[in-house]
Amino acid sequence: MSPAHTDPAGREPAPGAGVEILTPRDVPLGGPRAMTVRRTLPQRARTLIGAWCFIDHYGPDDVAESGGMDVAPHPHTGLQTVSWLFSGEIEHRDSLGSHAFVRPGELNLMTGGHGISHTEVSTPGTTTLHGVQLWVALPEEHRNTGRDFRHHVPGAVHLDGAVIRVFLGSLAGDTSPVPAFTPLLGAEIVLEPHATTTLGIDPAFEHGLLVDRGRIRLDGTPLRGSELGYTGTGNRTMTLVNETDAPARAVLVGGTPFEERIVMWWNFVGRSHEDIVEARREWEASSDRFGHVEGYPGDRIPAPALPNAALAPRGNPSPPKGSTP
Ligand code: MN
Numbered sequence: 001m002s003p004a005h006t007d008p009a010g011r012e013p014a015p016g017a018g019v020e021i022l023t024p025r026d027v028p029l030g031g032p033r034a035m036t037v038r039r040t041l042p043q044r045a046r047t048l049i050g051a052w053c054f055i056d057h058y059g060p061d062d063v064a065e066s067g068g069m070d071v072a073p074h075p076h077t078g079l080q081t082v083s084w085l086f087s088g089e090i091e092h093r094d095s096l097g098s099h100a101f102v103r104p105g106e107l108n109l110m111t112g113g114h115g116i117s118h119t120e121v122s123t124p125g126t127t128t129l130h131g132v133q134l135w136v137a138l139p140e141e142h143r144n145t146g147r148d149f150r151h152h153v154p155g156a157v158h159l160d161g162a163v164i165r166v167f168l169g170s171l172a173g174d175t176s177p178v179p180a181f182t183p184l185l186g187a188e189i190v191l192e193p194h195a196t197t198t199l200g201i202d203p204a205f206e207h208g209l210l211v212d213r214g215r216i217r218l219d220g221t222p223l224r225g226s227e228l229g230y231t232g233t234g235n236r237t238m239t240l241v242n243e244t245d246a247p248a249r250a251v252l253v254g255g256t257p258f259e260e261r262i263v264m265w266w267n268f269v270g271r272s273h274e275d276i277v278e279a280r281r282e283w284e285a286s287s288d289r290f291g292h293v294e295g296y297p298g299d300r301i302p303a304p305a306l307p308n309a310a311l312a313p314r315g316n317p318s319p320p321k322g323s324t325p
Pocket of ligand 1: 074076081118267
C-alpha cells in the first residue's frame with residue numbers, strides 16, 4: 001500500500017491509497033418511541049460516497065424493549081430513500097398512495113423528487129428490528145423529478161464463499177432492474193466463516209463497505225461491526241476476508257463521485273439555504289408539494305426550527321492525511 005495521496009483537485013485518494021475507516025456515531029431518532037441508530041454518513045470526513053449521502057444502521061433491536069419503529073408523516077425532497085432489512089418488517093405508506101411492506105432481502109426505493117411524504121411503522125409481528133436506511137442524492141437535472149416507489153427482490157448470487165444480493169447497479173454478474181439517476185451500486189454481502197472473496201468493481205466508482213455483523217478485512221484493513229470502510233476510485237477489485245468463525249454480513253454501496261455540492265438539513269437535500277427554507281415553509285404550510293399520507297393514525301412531524309446561521313453547501317473534504325496504510 002502506498003502512502004495517502006490526493007489528486008490535483010485535492011478530493012479523491014489516489015488509486016490503491018487504501019481504506020479510510022469511518023466510525024459511526026449514535027443518533028437518537030427522537031419521538032416517544034426513540035430508536036437509536038448508528039450513522040456513518042454524512043460526517044466531517046465525508047459527505048457522500050457516489051450519490052449515497054446518508055447511511056443509518058440500526059439493531060438488532062428487541063422491539064419489546066425499544067418499542068420498534070413508528071415514524072409519523074414526514075417529507076423528503078431532492079433524494080431517494082432505500083430501506084433494506086436484515087430482520088423484522090416495516091409497513092410503508094406514502095403520498096403517492098403506495099402501501100408496501102419492507103421485508104428482509106427486499107429493496108424498497110422511494111424517490112422523493114420535488115416532494116413526497118411517508119410513514120414507516122414496524123409491524124405487530126416484528127420482534128427484532130435490524131437493517132439500514134440509506135439516502136441517495138438526486139443530481140441537479142433530476143432533483144425535481146416526480147415521486148416514485150419501487151420494490152425489487154434480488155436473487156442470491158453465490159461467489160467464493162459469499163452470498164450477494166444486488167439491489168442497485170451491477171456486481172458479481174447480477175444487475176438490478178431498478179433504474180438510478182447516477183451510476184450507483186448497492187448490495188448485501190454475506191460471507192461464510194473465514195471466506196476470502198474478491199469482487200470485480202468499476203474503477204470509476206468509489207465504494208463504502210458497512211459491516212453489519214462480524215469482522216471483515218477490506219483490502220487489508222480490518223473493519224469492525226458498524227464501521228464503514230471507504231475506498232476511492234481507480235480500483236478494479238475489492239477483497240473481503242471474514243476473519244471470524246461465524247458468518248459476516250455487510251452492505252456495499254458505491255458510485256461515481258458526486259461532484260455537486262449539496263445542503264442536507266432534516267429530511268431535505270437541496271443546493272442552497274434558500275432551497276431548504278422553501279421546502280420547510282411548504283411542509284409547514286401543508287402544501288401539495290409533499291402530498292398527503294392516507295391511513296396513518298396520527299399527526300405529521302413538524303419541521304424543526306432552522307439554525308440561526310445560513311446552511312452552507314458541502315462537498316467532500318479531502319481525505320485526512322495519514323488515515324491510509
Ligand atoms: Mn423518511
